[in-house]
Amino acid sequence: MTNSVDEAKEALGQELRGLRLNAGLKGTELARLAGWHQSKVPKIEYGKTRPTETDIRAWCIHTNSEDHIPDLIATVRNIEAAYQEWRRVLGTGTKRRQQAQVKLEADTEFMRWFEPFLIPGLLQTAAYAEEIMRNVIDFYQIADDLEAGVAKRMERQQILYSRNHRFHFVVAEQSLYTTVGDDGVMAGQLDRLLAVSSMPRVTFGIVPRSTRYRVHISNMIMFDNRFVMVEGTSAELTITQPREVAQYGRAFDTLARQSVTGSGARELIAAALETRHRRIEDA
Secondary structure: OOOHHHHHHHHHHHHHHHHHHHOOOOHHHHHHHHOOOOOHHHHHHOOOOOOOHHHHHHHHHHOOOHHHHHHHHHHHHHHHHHEEEHHHHOOOOHHHHHHHHHHHHHOOOEEEEEEOOOOOHHHOOHHHHHHHHHHHHHHHOOOOOHHHHHHHHHHHHHHHHOOOOEEEEEEEHHHHOOOOOOHHHHHHHHHHHHHHOOOOOEEEEEEOOOOOOOOOOOOEEEEOOOEEEEEOOOEEEEEOOHHHHHHHHHHHHHHHHHOEOHHHHHHHHHHHHHHHHHHHHHO
16 A cells, blocks of 8 residues: 555656656666666666665766756655654654644644544543543653643644634544543543534534445545645654645545534534443443
C-alpha cells in the first residue's frame, strides 16, 4: 500500500528520468559520470530511493539542467518534511506538539476534521484530553509533561470562539462509545458535545453506525485547501500535493453527506450519554 511520501518519491523520480532522457543519457552513463553504482539511477527513477541534495546537483549537472536544481532540492526537502516520526515530533513531550498546532489553526479559516474512533482534540474536555495524552506518553515513552500538554490543548480551544474561523467536525458514531478513561469521563465529554453542537461557527456531524460504506479514510484534518494532516501509529503525514488534498476533500464531503447534524446528532449523543449514566448507576 503506497502513501503520499511514496507517490512523491515516484513523481520526483519520473521528473529526473525526463531530464536524463532529454539529455540523451542512458542510466548506466549517468551513473558512470556521477561515480555511482549503476543500480542507483533506476532506484531513484522508480521512487525506491530518495535522492540527496548532492545527488540532485550531480544529476542536473550531468544532464545539463542546472536551472532545475533549486526546484528539485525544494521537492526533496518537502518529501523529508512530509513524514514526521512521532518519536521526533513528541521528543520533548506533548506541550510542544500542542503549541505547533496553535499557529496552524490560527492561520486556517476553515478547518475540516474527521475522527473514526475518538473525539477531535479541539472538542475534548480536560479529563478526556488528559487520558488521551497519558496514553500517548506511555506508548511512545516520551517526556512526561502531561499537565502542560493538557493545558495547552485547552488553550487551543479558544480558536472555536474566533469570528474569523469556521469548523466542520465529523466523527463516526463509534467515537461516542470508545471508552477514554471511564464512564464518568465519557459522560462529561458527551455533555461537552451537546454544547458544541449548538456553537455558531461549528458544524458537528456524526456518521451513524449503520451507514453504508462509501469511502475509506482514517482520521484527517484539512487546513483550508492548503494541506491535510493524517495521524498514523508511527508517524504523522502532511499532505500538500493539490491533487491529493482534493481527494481528501471529496472523501470528507462524502462522510459529511452521510452524517447527521443538529437535532439528529444530539439524539445520538443523548443515547450514548444515557448508556453511560446507566453504567454509572449500576456500578
